[in-house]
Amino acid sequence: MRIVHCFRSPVGGIFRHVRDLCEAQAAAGHEVGIVCDSTTGGAFEDRLFAEIAAKLPLGVARTPMQRHIGPGDIGAAARTLSIIRRMHPDVLHGHGAKGGVYARLFGTALRTGRRRVARIYSPHGGSLHYDPGSAAGRFFFGLETLMGRFTDHIFFVSLYEQHAYERKVGKPRAPASLVYNGLRAAEFTPVADAPDAADFLYIGMMRDLKGPDLFIDALKEAEKRSGRALSAVMVGDGNDLSKYIAQAQALGFGGRIVFHPAMPARKAFALGRMMVVPSRAEAMPYIVLEALAAGKPLIATAVGGIPEILGETSPALVRPSVASLAEKMTSALEDEAAYRGLMPPESKLRARFGLDVMAARIEAVYRQTLGS
Template sequence: MVNERPLRIIHCFRSPIGGIFRHVRDLAEYHARQGHDVGIVCDSSTGGAYEDALFDEIRPFLSLGMFRLPIRRSVSPSDLRALWGSYREIRSLQPDVLHGHGAKGGAIARVIGSVLRVNRYRVARLYSPHGGSLHYSRDTFAGNAILRIEHLLESFTDALVFVCDFEHDTYVAKVGKPRCRSERIYNGISDRDFDTVYPREDAADFLYIGMLRDLKGPDVFIEAFAKTERRVGRPLSALMIGDGPDEAKYEHTMLRLGLGRRIAMMPAMKAREAFAMTRAVVVPSRAESMPYIVLEALAAKVPVIASRVGGIPEVLGNDNIALAEPADADALAAAMARSVTDPKWRMQVMPDPDRFKGTFSASVMAASMMKLYRELLPRRGHKAGCTVSARLA
């Protein structure tokens, strides 16, 4: 068959933490096991010991290696150095596919892929926003500029890959209807993540796990926890696991509210280790795309209470009683209180396990992505171009 040779795939992204890094690791492992050559280009200035351990796990699957260089979060003149350094490395690897993740990764993949095309080198250029720049608003100068850049870069894109319908709809609303091919491919998790995690005897009532920054809602979680205790009329317990720039602020808030002994804080760890320490995961984010922590928890049979943001309702179901309006501590507390007072609550909020696995497994995600890669690569004697897909119209 045409184009059935192994592909050379390079994933470009900025920060090796959180959902994007998980997404890339899963794709890299699945595609490497199928015989493809995979490499990574990402930032060298973020991440710590936990992320270093994750790199060690994925390194055996990166036959094209891993290239790390400083890539700042904000737009700056140093981006030109990052582009030049990435270009030299990527050009030498002769990729078939450049897949950019997040705003910075998307820019690197598409700009470099386009330069390679000027030199008559054919490479498929893909971009997955993963939320990223779509969190910005056109009402601000910076947001308007970033969304205009997204619109401009679309001309250098062969396919946009959205991880949920919400992300696609947000892109259309803020950037415009895609002028190139677009696909929705849900995030997926590996088969090993579908093993049940049972809570320890001393498990906390609630767990927050993720980045300690306001966008993810740790402050909402703390306030909602205090309100939940008042609703149920007894002390409860909680864990906050993660690292981030606002950690000290949240510690101060807990002390001010007198919760220091009932909410414990721990550094970042693997999600499945954390799941054994709780009876319910709380995702209080103000904005999300398709957070992996929701998929991982549900696969491990740990119920989730979450803000109604991003693609979370696509996973739980839009009418799920475990959903609360974002940044609303009262609504979140109501859902949390119900989880500890209603014996039927767990049965009502958990999705059908077979349907869930059939939709959100990494094998499905990786197969769909490979099919897209193949379709974007030109047949011999044909030119690759930007085509419009009606699947997300």
């Protein structure tokens, strides 16, 4: 099959998901390509593109795509359609809100003559984060309802995401499947802590949705509760980075919170003994899967699909608040070995969250869709 993945932002979980899926599909003999935004990401993402481009027969094409809807979308849509048309896809798989719209509209436009293009959509959270009572929410959920008429299949990465879609948009018109994100076999290898590892580690986008501000405030509160000076490492990029650096300085952390730009997750895991995922909202975050597979004990907010990874009753789950995070961080420090033993076993993680499982299920749906 000729498979093209379309999405806007080449950062975070969506980019990770697409890269892994592309590699698995190319290894299975398919002709695969990527179309995405050229204005998002930095040197780290450029290196990732260089690595993946060499493995994809249809290559990587990047063109400017703005995040919000506006006049610039007209030119962006025209350029993207032209690129996709030259790739002659059998499957057009859109990821995220804008990628989903493009894939379904352009897939419909390419259905000419005898050619059938499978129009596939993976929300990855996307517009589902909006409040259905807000003007933006009503607009985007109305758009999702309209796009349902041009969709052949929807993939949800968590039950949470599927239930959110049904609650905010409605039951999908198209067939839908739950397919969890998957990790490579090599990722199920423990990462040892560095000799100077900090007490806690944050990895993620530097934006309020992911909770860096909660993490910094909770670290300060945990210091008060434990009566000891604590250290942390924060890894990631984003427009709000300077705000969090200023917050850490205002709370008197100085060099006890060290900020690093985005880097490979397994390299970052060595920098802190315990991982904290303080997100206010998520779909199915890769970083939780990666951390557990690497043997990192973690504290995570019970949002999105995170409870589906750790288990609904896991003691590692907390509310997305400073008090809840600080309380768990303090108790975990009291007996780190015992806390590590509360994490789910590797065998269970492999069976549910392996890349081979994810890719096989998605390919089966592609074939079924084209066959029908």
